[in-house]
Amino acid sequence: MKSHVFAAALVLGTSAAAAQEMVSYSTPLSFDDVTFGLESAITNRGLRVDHISHVGDMLERTRADVGSDIVLFKHAQVFSFCSAKLSRQVMETNPMNITFCPYDIFVAQPSGAEYVTIGFRAFPEGEMQVIHALLDAIVQEAIEE
Incomplete structure (x- = not known):
């Protein structure tokens, strides 16, 4: 049975030049379940997690x-x-696609929220859509029940 998942494409920033799209899904699964699912979805494809940034802990x-008293996450x-x-496939098409590597997926539970959000930056049209599709499949697998 799949969890109740809500998908959203959000735009961040205040101007078109500064805007950056992302793809995100919210789930009632626990943070630990989502991160376990994410690691499993990555390794199930023969990939390896290179690094985990503990952004919430750092903040x-x-x-x-x-000088802040706001707990974000x-x-x-x-x-x-x-x-x-x-990566080789997209960089053989355009070596400057190096700018997108490595690929990042975030998992966050905002302070006071009952839900967990998982997502990634959207990729541009063209050859990078193969990476976009990979990340979307990984994210969706991570939150399956």
Whole structure:
């Protein structure tokens, strides 16, 4: 049975030049279940997580140092990984696609929220859509029940 998942494409920023799209899904699954599902979905494809950024921990640890009293996240991490095969494919088309590598998927639970959000930056049309499709499939697998 699939969890109740809500998909949204959001635009961040205040101007068209600064706007950056993302794809995100919200789920009632626990943060630990989503991160476990994400790692499994990545490794099930023969890929390896290169790095996990503990963004939520960093923001909480430095909150007082920057003069803030706002707790942003209960949990927040970014998982970085790459696909040698697909990266080579998109970079052979355009070597400057290196700018997109490694690929990142975030998992976050905002402070006070009952839901967890998982997502990634949207990729441009053209050859990078193969990466967009890969990340979307990984994210959706991560939140399946």
